Amino acid sequence: MSATASIWLFVVPFAIAAAIPGPAQGALLGQVVSRGARSTIPFIGGMVLGNAAWLVVATLGLAALALQFEHVFIAVKWLGVAFILFIAWSLWCKSTEQPQAPPKRSVGRGLLAGAVLTLSNPKAVVFFGAVLPHAFDLTALSWPEVLFITALGIGIDLTIQLAYLVTASRIKCALQSPKAMKRLNRTSAGVMTGCAGWMAVSH
Template sequence: MSATSSIWFFAVPFAIAAAIPGPAQAGLLGQVVARGARSSVPYIAGMVLGNAVWLLVATLGLAALALQFEHVFVAVKWLGVAFILFIAWSLWTKNVEKPQQPDNRSAGRGLLAGAALTLSNPKAVVFFGAVLPHAFDLTSLTTSEVVFITLLGIGIDLTIQLAYLLAASNITRAIRSTKAMKRLNRTSAGIMTACAGWMAVSR
């Protein structure tokens, strides 16, 4: 079976999974509210890159091997928890009455933050390891087919996360009063804190 003949068995489940809100999307919401849409693009790139790594690992049949490095996942997970809590605290304490200064944070920091959140979730490689065998014969994939699957996954993930970015940006722009903006900041902070708690207790 070729990589293109049953592509929907991979594309549809992955699109649905990517569209379900989780800690990474909570982090994205906080990024947009705190720093604006443009400054959040590197964060999205990091999210997509992290998922692409897990997709490539699963495509190459290395999922079981990757899951043996539990201590690495634990360390990265707690970095992700700390990052989300930091953004939540920044949103909660943000002074919305002062004019906002342009965000000068480097793109590299945003990229690393997004990648850390997705790489800290080994459930992604479990998902890919479960879905991919239904769509492809992983024992006979060519290099070009592996590249095709990886690029397809990146395209699906990037499209969905950019839709989240657009929605969050529209919500932020629609809010004019400082009282409403403060309420949005604190609501976002609460959502992010809840997601951080979920990440902390989940395995």
Template sequence: MTENLLFFIIPFAIAAALPGPAQGALIARVVSRGSTSGLPFVLGMVTGNLIWLAAAMFGLSAVALRYELLFVVIKWLGVAYLLFIAWRLWNAPAAMPTTQKVDTSGMVPGMLLTLGNPKAVVFFGAVLPHAFDMTSLSYAYMGLILVLGFLIDLCIQLAYLFAASRARRFVQSERHMRVVNRSSAGLMAGAAAVIASRS
């Protein structure tokens, strides 16, 4: 079974590490607002992937994909949120933030971005049957797969958060902060455009 786990872990880790719109949004959020604002966003992203993994594991991926309208609504909610944040960043004051407060509002947008991407459930639906005999998996083993998926994804997204947090340390003046805010706004708008262009 260890070999089977590797057939799941390796492709999943590679897919989770590939930068996409959610990672762009995470980086923009951390660089402009600080690392504490990125933690709830990461938890939202990882929770969204966990939901898709569970759906694929329990054979619900085909059912989920039938509700195309739900995907469309979730996708456009994510796009609207990213554009709203881009607008706020573009118009944000250039003053350096003095304290970091945990922004708990980030979990829902992080989850929306992940759940609005049906390719995630397609990926899991394609990888899982090649790694495991889905008809003979025990609930305990399914639980192990879910925990491993959650931890792998969490570690990778926390690495993105850490890298963005390190980059933020170079912001030393109001002029730099304005550049960061405008660049972050561009990243957010770009992520929104990528998500909006996906079918």
């Protein structure tokens, strides 16, 4: 198989999987609505880094080993569920009668929140563990090739999540009245609660 064909066998499934809305995108929407687009960028950075960590684990052939730490996955998963529910509750209760400055949060906390959310989903390492062997010979990868695959994955993931960011930001900007903002907040809260439920019952 040519190098180009191998790359496409990785790029296409990964891009499709990253573009499908899920709990991470629900949380991203909530972040944009509650904090604004600029304050959501570190959160996206954490999401992308979390997925990159799973990609490296799978590229090094450690996917099966990582999945043995089930108790760690369970603990991190419930942290992610609690985080999404907290954002949903904050949005539901947020007043829209008077403009409010977005709550401040450090870049580090934003990165950590995004990373916890994606690291709490072991399905990512399962996906990478299933896709990568079809695209590459994992037993023969050099470190430059591992770095290239990781950088490629980061680029794809970041591009797609930034597209979600722009879309969510435009929706928020298009709604100016307090009634419309309240409806958006509560709709976002409902979406996020559904995402948290999905995470809670998924295995």
